[in-house]
Amino acid sequence: MMSDSRNEEPVVPKDWYEDAFGAFYPVIYAHRTVESAAKEAAFAAAQTQLSSGDTLLDLCCGNGRHLAHLVPRAGRSVGVDYSPPLLRLAHCNAPGALLLRADMRALPFVEYFNVVVNFFTSFGYFTEDRDNRAVLSAMCQVLRPQGRYFLDYLNPVHVETELHPHTTRHLGKYRIEENRWIDRAARRVNKVTQVWLHGDCVAQTTESVRMYSLDEMEAMLVGAGLEIDRIFGDYDGASFFNDRPRMIIIGHRGRHGA
Template identity: 35%
Template sequence: MHNWYEDSFGEDYLLVYRHRNLQNAYEEVKKMIKWLHLQDKSSVFDLCCGMGRHSMALSEFGYTVTGMDLSAVLLQEAKKLDKNKKVTWIHGDMRKIPTNESFDAVVNLFTSFAYFESDQENSKVLLELSRILKPNGKFIIDFLNASVVKEHLVPYSERSTEGVKIEEYRTIEQEFVQKRIIIKGENQERTYIEKVKLYDLSAFEHMISSAELQLDYVFGNYDQAPYDEKTSPRLILVGHKQA
């Protein structure tokens, strides 16, 4: 039996999320840089880099970037984007990052966290993030706001792209938000599951301090608005590794 994240981040993922573009990533990174206060040419690790949009934007700003993902398909897309081979791309699992290098910053963006059933497995990711950070190195985790997701869940949506219909069914099951994606094309139908554990700020605070990390700021969106549990679209955690 495959885990959902081994099946979902393939060719069809590119179809479902094609509308997410480089320009948005560039704008988000521009804001993030202010929070990180990094020197020129600092080393940044993009943990779960997907198609590489944010990694590419970070390298545009002059950082030395390494992007890692578990999906060979998405890494292939990232490499296509990286025409000048500016970024180091590596294949790996976020619970056991295949490097002994240390970085000035680690970013984990776009809800690329809490994919695993147990708190212990999810906490492992933060321990690994901490392991590859230099003392005083910075981190950003950009996660969904669990309470807003619960309150404003859209149970069903559909759209069409490139001749296929994409239907998305969303439910909250136990502590997870689950999305069932059905792709309907000519004479064929494919189904994928995406599933994320709904951690709130206090759960993150506990996991972060257990990983010897310190939280400096909590924002509710990329415009740096303070985090509000009831209204913020995102939960963006910015902090550093204790020296």
């Protein structure tokens, strides 16, 4: 049995993302369903003008909840993720997609996709900025010239103001304890989640995301060869502003990309 880490200073492993998206991820994020992804997928499809002539990549597709809605709108659809359990779920949720296990920094495609989407803060995972920049370079590399991208990232100002340091919720037989904190030196938002069953901690995961400002994101995107067309603050199409939860960036591969 693991101890309750509420009053301890947790250590965030550098490679936290290798363990965080395992068998218990679908329990912890049970509310992130295929149904809940419908509006997000529709927004992304409209913003990227996705059509049946397009090849689509969902980078970090997870359980395929967005692909389930995007496959019928695209020509060929591909999902890439690092987590075998989530890819197995994606097979069920999006049977029409080609699914592939790969690291988001090193994608085995060159100028293949018309559209790349990346949902629900699947960016900023790596400790080194150069690794996070490598993800944007990989997105540029896999896009055809003028190909479009959709990047749904957190709004760091909103995270700072709205952070709930501790929450408890119940899901069926499980109690889920979540502890969140901001590491100001590393400029990261971290979360340790414990799943409890009958008084025993049966799973513990750590998540950690670099909090890039909009200026930093713009500089990294342009540096990677990706032009910016529009920025939204939520899935209702609100402008990006401090009180909006998301930083949704839509753009295209620039002339000097890849």
